[in-house]
Amino acid sequence: MEGTVSKKLSSENIVIALTKGRILKEVLPLFASAGIIPAEDIAKSRKLIFDTNLPNLRLMIIRGADVPTYVEFGSADIGIVGKDVLVEYGAERFYEPLDLKLAKCRLMTAEPNPSIDKTDKSQRTRVRVATKFTRITSEYFASRGEQVDLVKLNGALELAPSLGLADVIVDIVDSGMTLKANGLEAKEVVLEVSSRVIVNKGSMKIKNSQIRKILTQLSEKVGSDYK
Ligand code: ADP
Numbered sequence: 001m002e003g004t005v006s007k008k009l010s011s012e013n014i015v016i017a018l019t020k021g022r023i024l025k026e027v028l029p030l031f032a033s034a035g036i037i038p039a040e041d042i043a044k045s046r047k048l049i050f051d052t053n054l055p056n057l058r059l060m061i062i063r064g065a066d067v068p069t070y071v072e073f074g075s076a077d078i079g080i081v082g083k084d085v086l087v088e089y090g091a092e093r094f095y096e097p098l099d100l101k102l103a104k105c106r107l108m109t110a111e112p113n114p115s116i117d118k119t120d121k122s123q124r125t126r127v128r129v130a131t132k133f134t135r136i137t138s139e140y141f142a143s144r145g146e147q148v149d150l151v152k153l154n155g156a157l158e159l160a161p162s163l164g165l166a167d168v169i170v171d172i173v174d175s176g177m178t179l180k181a182n183g184l185e186a187k188e189v190v191l192e193v194s195s196r197v198i199v200n201k202g203s204m205k206i207k208n209s210q211i212r213k214i215l216t217q218l219s220e221k222v223g224s225d226y227k
């Protein structure tokens with residue numbers, strides 16, 4: 001019997017996964033306005049799990065690319081993640097009830113400006129594209145009927161063209177200043193990005209009333225209904 005009781009209690013606990021950096025910075029004020037307040041200063045702590053003012057709600061701080069994984073497998077019930085990371089992982093694996101409209105940016109193609117001497121490139125038959133988001137990028141070029149070679153990089157993408165590693169990059173663009181500082185120019189929008197709330201499909205069923213309560217609180221503050 002005791003086992004049943006503790007199982008019931010734990011099924012009522014909600015864990016929200018999010019990341020340090022830009023998303024945490026923009027989401028914490030939203031959480032506060034929705035009445036969700038961490039028990040201690042997350043930015044100053046090395047802990048990975050935080051209690052909140054709400055007895056059954058905890059926050060988990062992990063790497064952005066890991067948020068979908070933790071939510072898909074149910075270690076977290078809810079996640080807050082950039083649309084870029086979500087689409088790259090596979091958005092169909094989650095409920096995606098709410099666009100928080102925070103951490104807005106774009107995934108864009110960018111090329112050297114002025115364009116680099118192409119003599120080197122003429123040896124190659126295909127355009128080479130460097131990106132962290134290989135799935136989104138390959139689907140983007142495929143949808144345009146363009147065959148490209150992808151190079152997966154995890155950071156400092158702006159270097160790739162000048163070093164001859166790639167002709168084009170697909171990267172996050174906000175102001176475009178980083179690109180400009182590296183002699184690149186943003187060209188085409190691949191994906192409009194903002195932070196999304198994702199929910200584990202099982203959690204949505206089992207913990208429905210609590211999750212709805214959180215979604216309602218957040219959506220009221222964001223100013224749009226959740227799906
Ligand atoms: P990381 O460097 O680990 O990707 P960031 O905090 O830089 O972590 O980015 C987290 C998320 O914030 C990204 O997945 C994207 O959705 C969004 N983001 C990244 N860069 C920007 C930016 N310059 N402006 C607005 N949003 C951004």
Ligand code: MG
Nearest residue numbers: 021022155172
């Ligand atoms: Mg970053």
